[in-house]
Amino acid sequence: MKSTDIRNSFVDYFASRGHQPRDSSPLVPHGDPTLLFTNAGMVQFKDFFVGREAPPSSRVVTVQKCLRVSGKHNDLENVGPSPRHHTFFEMLGNFSFGDYFKAEAIEMAWELVTEVWGLDPAHLQATVFEEDDEAESLWKEISSLPADRIHRCGAKDNFWAMGDTGPCGPCSEIFIDRFPDRPAVDFEVGSESGRYLEIWNLVFMQFERDADGVMVPLPNPSIDTGAGLERVAATLQGVTSNYDTDLFQPIIAAAAEISDHPYHGSDGEADVAMRVIADHLRAVGFLLADGVIPSNEGRGYVLRRILRRALRHGMRLGFEEPFLYRLIPVLGEVMDSAYPELAATRAATLQTVQAEEDKFLSTIATGARQVQVAVEAGRAAGVQQLDGPTVFRLYDTYGLPLEVIEEIAEEERMTIDQSGFESALDEQRRRSREATGDGQKRLAAVQELVGRSGAGAPTRFEGGEDRIEGVKPQQFIRQAGDRPEVASSLQVGDEGIVFFPRTVFYAEGGGQVGDVGEILWPGGRARVLDTQKDTTGNFYHSVRVEAGELTLDQEVELHIAEARRRDIERNHTATHLLHAALRSVLGDTVRQAGSLVEAERLRFDFTFSRPLTMDERHQVEDIVNHWVRKASSVTIVVQSQEAALARGAMALFGEKYGDEVRTVEVPGFSLELCGGCHVGNTGEIGSFALVAERGVASGVRRVEALTGRAAAAAWREMEERETKIVEVAGVPIDRVGEEIESLRRRVKEAEKELAAVRRQVVAGGAVDEESPVVEVEGVRLLAREVPFAPAEELRDMADILRQKLESGVVVIGSRSDDKVGLVVAVSSDLVTRVHAGRLIKALAPRVGGGGGGRPEFAQAGGKQPQGLDDALQAASEELRKQLLLQ
Secondary structure: OOOHHHHHHHHHHHHOOEEEEOOOOOOOOOOOOOOOOOOOOOOHHHHHOOOOOOOOOEEEEEEEEEEOOOOOOOOOHOOOOOOOOOOOOEEEEEEEEOOOHEEEHHHHHHHHHHHHHHOOOEEEEEEEEEEHHHHHHHHHHHHHOHHHHEEEOOOOEEEEEOOOOOEEEEEEEEEEEOOOOOOOOOOHHHHHHOOOOEEEEEEEEEEEOOOOEEEEEEEEEEEEEEEEEEHHHHHOOOOHHHHOOOHHHHHHHHHHHHHHHOOOOOOOHHHHHHHHHHHHHHHHHHHHHHHOOOOOEEEEEEEHHHHHHEEEEEHHOOOOOOHHHHEEEEEHHHHHHOHHHHHHOHHHHHHHHHHHHHHHHHHHHHHHHHHHHHHHHHOOOOOEEOOOHHHHHHHHHHHHHHHHHHHHHHHHHOOOOOOHHHHHHHHHHHHHHHHHHHHHHHHHHHHHHHHHOOOOOOOOOOOOOOEEEEOOOOEEEEEEOEEEEOOEEOOEEEEEEEEEEEEOOOOEEEEEEOOOOOEEEEEEEEEEEEEOOOOOOEEEEEEEEEOOOEEEOOOOEEEEOOOHHHHHHHHHHHHHHHHHHHHHHHHOOOEEEEEOOOOEEEEEEEEOOOOOOOOHHHHHHHHHHHHHHHHOOOOEEEEHHHHHHHHOEEEOOOOOOOOOEEEEOOOOOOEEEEOOOOOEEHHHOOOOEEEEEEEEOOEEEEEEEHHHHHHHHHHHHHHHHHOOOOOOOOOOOOHHHHHHHHHHHHHHHHHHHHHHHHHHHHOOOOOOOOOOOOEEEEEEEEEEEEOOOOOOHHHHHHHHHHHHOOOOOEEEEOOOEEEEEEEEEEEEHHOOOOOHHHHHHHHHHHHHHEEEEEEEEEEEOOOOOOHHHHHHHHHHHHHHHHOOOO
């Protein structure tokens, strides 16, 4: 069966048994900061399992995009050598939310694998949790499997949990014997060796584990199953490696063709490299399609790490130019039919991947120079090994692969401290785990309290009003040190979270910041510092009580900061106009990659491969202001997602939308899915000014803009600056540019003349009574101070003096009020006896600095000008030390 047929047969089978097919959720979990990525099919249904949200159906079937590259579920290092491990994979899953349980789950799984997929029952085995007598009995009854092919296993293998907290329960796995013609072996031996391959895991979700490790029974026991499509495809296509299936072979074949390395399916370096490239290409393509952008932190850092790991393996195939982007269309040929978001984002993906490849090649070049500096520093210190911390710095800061560092070090006849590097890497991982773990525990603690408080019902947002009254709090959570606690009231000075059944405060979402304002009651006042919401739609009002006591039976008034909200509304509607204007000027490949809408400004990130020209910036600004002046009505409609998308509404990739969506439309120009706050008429925006544009990541640009009062203030400030420039320049504004160019030319000419004078002064005074040439162990030394000059001129001066000496060592220094420069130059006949880099390393600390260089030339900088005399005087002694060591 082809992989497409396997997906379809799975969904069709369960749909015929009352399951509602649901689309895969994005790889970025919606509203769940405890997870970097969706790592299992049940992630999007977590709130259904714990009863926080009602499911759309009690039976659901999905094919879920998953990524396992961090935390407990991290398969990255196994990808390539292993025939079955992947970063990105697809999880086939059927789910029951309080409907059927173990018997039906086992029955349907058995029927599908044996009757629909046609696997021989004689080749199948099952496992159950060691304490689950019921599951074992059901397997015997339903499948007729003999007792010796039903195995009891411990919690390590047969008790499933998504993480340290959350839904969990015993599970039962289906295994297939991949080599049934061979003599049978012990199950534990066979499963460890890969002969007995797990193809499906049935999780009997019975508990939720809290932050203290306590397991609480779920309100309705449920079913969560997961079958990796890649393993199922390998089984049904009769191959022993997932990489030999139709999910990977087209990509591997394309990689083999452009690298001119045939693929043999072996454990050789080239074959492993091609498997890594095929796997990582899938992860990169899907992450970019779901809105993740390469960066140096969080999800973006993981994406960059995966992409660069693929590029490193490409280097092993001989690639010295960008190549990964050339494989993106092949990924589309394999996966587009199942995941249309790949085709919709392909142009942007190609641009981003190629830009990242160019950046990585540049990083390799820059990093290689840093390795060279570290090697020279090691030699100067008399060592033949790069220490662990240094290697880790090169690896972590400059992004250099360890093998590249090793190669350069070997060329320089040095080794690296492998164990020291591993220790530094382990320490970084430990700190990362601790930081992530603390954040997860704090979040889990708050969510647990919310669940227990009974305040988990969705909050009704009454966004059309600026204030409402007669509202009673539902619950309080007081912040007590590092740990929150449920409270019956909040006193003066308390900070915490308040829940209301309805509110006028907008909770942060869709790029728009949360509202702030006040809560008022007779004799009392609390300041609302921020508003957030969870995945169930429950609003968290973060407050600080400034007067009185706030109790559960107290009716209060909720007041948003009105002027701030109006500015936010202007900026949010302007963001929609900006998005449409960018697509109008730059093309439909532009898509949103992030946004920030606050009162003071708006920020919009979008996919584009180059800086905007000034003409393009003006066009975008003019288009937005045209629609502002047009004063068009802004139409907000709630409709089905299907109807909205059919009308051409723009949706943000990676965002979670319900069956019913809210659309915001400026008729004839912009239509987007959006839950935020907007003006009623574009004329209310007042004016729009695009004030900044820059790159923030490979293939991603960022623009910042102002509207209304902020734009007017910016224009006034610009006029004031213009007036000041005219006064200083002494010419009309239309001639300021010409005058500045003229001044720059004159300054440049004067600097050249001054540099020439300084060189003449230095050359003419090379040997005088104040700075005579001295002999140190038979070597001539000139050490003197010269007039302050830029570093480049100091190098020229040292070279002039070295030529006048013919044979010898030159040490010169110059200083200003707060800095000092040192240069050492050694004539070519002495470089085997005197090393300029080592000499300057000995002198630099005397001026509060550091430096280094080659045997014939070195320089340093410092921040203690008062130490220059001492450094120059010490030159002869430090030179003597070097010479005596020969």
